[in-house]
Amino acid sequence: MSLNRTRNFKFDWITIILFLLLVGFGWLNIVSASSSGEITSYLDMSQPYGKQMVFILFTFVLIILVLSIEAKFFERFASIIYLVSMLSLIGLFLFGKTVNGATSWYGIGGFTIQPSEFAKFATALAVAKYISDLQTNIKNVKDQLKTALIIFVPAFLILLQNDAGSTIVYAAFFFVFYREGIPQIYLLLLLSIILLSVSALKFSVLITAIIIAVLIFGHHFFLKKKRGNILQPIFITVACIIFSLGVHLFYNNILQSHQQDRISLWLRLEKDPEKLEQMKRTILYNLNESEKAISSGGVTGKGFMEGTRTIGKFVPEQHTDYIFSTVGEEWGFLGSSFVVILFVLLLIRILHLAELQKSQFSRIYGYSVASILFLHFMINIGMVMGLIPTIGIPLPFFSYGGSGLWGFTILLFVFIKLDSNRINEW
Amino acid sequence: MRKLLLLSIIVLVGLTFIARLFYLQVYTSKTYDFKDDNAIRKVFYYPKRGYVYDRNGKLLVANQPSYDVMVIPREVESLDTLEFCSLLKITKEDFIKKYDRAYTYSPRLPSPFVPQLSKKDYAVLQEKMWKYKGFYIQKRSLRDYQTTIGANVLGYIAEVNQGEIDKDPYYQMGDLIGKQGIETSYEKELRGEKGIKYIQKDRFNRDIGPFQDGKEDIIPTPGKDITVSIDAELQAYGELLMQNKVGGIVAIEPSSGEILSLVSAPSYNPNLLVGRERSRNYTKLYNDSIHLPLIDKGLLRMHEPGSPFKALVALTALQENVVDERFTVRCTGAYNYGGRRSMGCHCGTGTRNIFNGISESCNSYFATLYRKTIDKYDDASHAMDVWSSHIKSFGLGDYLGYDLTIGKKGNIPDGAYYDRMYPDFRWRATTNISNSIGQGEVLVTPIQLANMMAAIANRGYYYTPHIIKSIEGQPIDKKYTTKHETTIDKQHFEPVIQGLFDVYDKPDGTAHFLQVPDIEICGKTGTAENFTIIDGVKTQLTDHSIFVAFAPKENPKIALAILVENGYFGARFAGRIASLMIEKYLKGNITRTDLERWVMSYTLEHEYDKPTSGKPFKINANSGLMTVEEYERRKKAENDITQTDLQ
Helix, strand or coil, X not given: CHHHHHHHHCCCHHHHHHHHHHHHHHHHXXXXXHHCCCCCCCCCCCCHHHHHHHHHHHHHHHHHHHHHCCHHHHHHCHHHHHHHHHHXXXXXXXXXXXXXXXXXXXXXXCEEECHHHHHHHXXXXXHHHHHHCCCCCCCCHHHHHHHHHHHHHHHHHHHHCCCHHHHHXXXXXXXXXHHHCCCHHHHHHHHHHHHHHHHHHHHHHHHHHHHHHHHHHHHHHHHCCCCCCCHHHHHHHHHHHHHHHHHHHHHHHHCCHHHHHHHHHHCCCCCCHHHHHHHHHCCCHHHHXXXXXXXXXXXXXXXXXXXXXXXCCCCCCCCCCCHHHHHHHHHXXXXXXXXXXXXXXXXXXXXXXXXXXXXXXXXXXXXXXXXXXXXXXXXXXXXXXXXXXXXXXXXXCCCCCHHHHHHHHHHHHHHHHHHHCHHHCC | CHHHHHHHHHHHHHHHHHHHHHHHHHHCCCCCCHHHCCCEEEEEECCCCCCEECCCCCEEEEEEEEEEEEECHHHCCCCCHHHHHHHHCCCHHHHHHHHHHHHHHCXXXXXXXXXXXXXXXXXXXXXXXXXXXXXXXXXXEEEEECCCCCHHHHCCEEECCHXXXXXXXXXXXXXXXXXXXXXXHCHHHHHCECEEEEEEECCCCCEEEEHHHHCCXXXXXXXXXXXXXXXXXXXXXXXXXXXXXXXXXXXXXXXCCEEEEEEEECCCCHHHHCHHHHHHHHHHHHHCCCCCCCCCHHHHCCECCCHHHHHHHHXXXXXXXXXXXXXXXXXXXXXXECCCEEEECCCCCEEECHHHHHHCCCHHHHHHHHHHHHHCCCCHHHHHHXXXXXXXXXXXXXXXXXXXXXXXXXXXXXXXXXHHHCCCCCCCHHHHHHHHHCCCCXXXXXXXXXXXXXXXXXXXXXXXXXXXXXXXXXXXXXXXXXXXXXXXXXXXXXXXXXXXXHHHHCCCCCCHHHCCCCCCCEEEEEEEEEEEEECCEEEEEEEEEEEEEEECCCCCCEEEEEEECCCCCCHHHHHHHHHHHHHHHHHCCCCCHHHHHHXXXXXXXXXXXXXXXXXXXXXXHHCCCEEHHHHHHHXXXXXXXXXXXXX
């Protein structure tokens, strides 16, 4: 008994408080975004805010469950949890329900459940388990490939279900690998890929090729102290050019037209003002409305349940992916900054705790949690404010949805559980 | 180092977000105002526009409902254009044109699509309006004129233009605003304040209820009824008399400055500028370059005053003490000055004093008076300034300040004026001696002349002429109840008024034949030379016929000025009309039916045809009169000839 009590107090209350603040504030905004001004009962199950309340209540059951499980369980059963999760993703191809074009749901009775929200937690466990294995050396290419495979399986399955947004989240694991010691060249490669892609689309392949050639040969002839084989810079240049061409091919032939449009708008590729106007009214409609809603909030906002654009439901999907625009409109600059700061504090706290972990498994898992939450945070809020192209993923703890909320909660609380156990690690 | 990558990116992204929020919500965001929020629909309620009554309480202008089809282009969804066009009675091309125009103006703001539907069209359309998203019917009130007279005074209302919207944000596209006459002058009083209902919309543009339970709604304030000083009967009579002539009549009540009638001929039926035909009718009126029906002749025609001006020359001379009532001049049929130069006189020879000087309009007498006035001071420029300020105290030479928005300054020259004209400063009274008989550099408008007569009738003061009598019982602007004293002492008026009386009273008076039984009229004939340019040649036309008068002599009730363009000498047309107007106003009926018949039977259209006829023509005495029938016969004959030519 006494042991239990001391253990309970080891939970990191700062993280828990930040979590509670986010969930609570998120629910208030869901009330606003989904109620159209009148509330009969907060538990009205016909309304999103009522359902979300039930989801939140059930979340506490999950939390208690997770916290009462032995910490070692997660490490020991990581592979099995991962396997089950992958099976649940595969199962979607047989029993899945299609909503908004994505086959990501199981329908059970009146409820739907989205296994991809839980796959993140399962993948994080598997990654942590694999890398922390004594036989794994992340600097070894073969092990790198195996680790990559752990990620590619769910990412690929989810992509096949036509949920590109959730697929992108798996890129978060790059931060984990980098932290765990993959060679610097990968970071360089990643940066090059991003820069090359943007440059190839924005300035055309030819200009990109010229820039690359100038940079690489300039480096080769003038900066390098020991000039090596001339073939090396030629090879790199050619590779870059081929990649740029590939980007174009990918953009023009593989991307779906709505994805093309989103990127085109983000990079301002479309110059025809008439077509631009047309695009603004269609694809950019959400973004336009969400920016307007945020902007109209001003410094202090219009007040809880007073947002005219929220009441008028000007922003489609406002209680899910665009929930942050309600925060912007009703709580203004002060409220929105508060939410941003809460997220940043939560992420920093998780990172800090992860670094404190004595077991590699816990550290990697913690790092994965931070990375996944961060990617959601960056993409969602960035999208709602028009900083990045539209990618539909939820804002953790904030957006409406049971699967999402539970997925993130389990993700976070498994770490809190692991962290509480670090004293017993040895 | 590797530990710091994610951490620094997190912090960086956090800061970027806060910066972006700052940009969106603080830097670029205007203070939130629900009035500019396009989540809030504004529905406008236009109040009744104020009615207009004449001085006797006769209703002149009322309202009729009108229904405009408005469009908000952004909200338009695909519709059955064919059906919609047939309901609106427009073609598909019209539809596209109108839509594009509205879209160019603003995709987000309402624009009028088809203004002023007939009641029948409205009834049919209203049933089906729900089908056409982005279109709605806006009820407004249009004018309904209860009369056919006074178009120039009553003015008209029409859709606001962009300039007016920019100037006053109260207005928005499709609103109606006073464009002329009292509709402009009393726009604010007449229009009232439109009401606004704020309605919360959703993103499909559906109304989902009142915004903040209607707390912010504005109830419309109805426009105020106004009474104008016009006597509708007198106005109608003036317009009748002015048929087939071009010119103006301005009649003022001297004791108040109220404008009793303001006739501009030819006029038009004010109902022409109402409704869907408005713009077509307007263009037609606008293009009549001979008669210029849209130009208010009583306010805008600037001309030499001619002989009526002599009354002021006399008053000035008396005030400056250069002559007294007993002063006489011997007229030899011409006034000789500066050696060989001379100015002719039509008064017949004889000894002229102030009374017969005025009544027989002796040029020599007034030339002498003028010269004495200017020669009183050694410095001609200073003398001219003194003279000028006396004249200007009668409201000449500058805008009078009446409550109609159009006018002309006229011209009363002063010392500086001639110093500019003759930079060597070598000018004297004789240089501009024609000022003495109301020619030369002196220019006036009919309303200024009428006001001058009012000031003389009042023996030395006037009230700024005005068209407003009352606004729903409120007192009118103080400006119009403030006395303006002239610089002439009261006692100098009596001899001049006696002279003006003699114009009618004495057998030799220029208007003796225009006497009206039982009314003591004081008046003065006037004739103004005028010119036009035909093919680059300055060509003289028949003189303008001018007449000024007031009556009765004691306790005057009406002062007026009449301009009949190309009517030849003053008594011919203007004088006759003056007598008839005075009799009509003071007695209510006409005893001088002979005058009335004469005025009605003669036309001046043949004079107005001359400059554009392309043929040589005669003027003044050589021109001759023409009856309305003769003119019509001639026109018909000419038309037949053209017809034959064409065949």
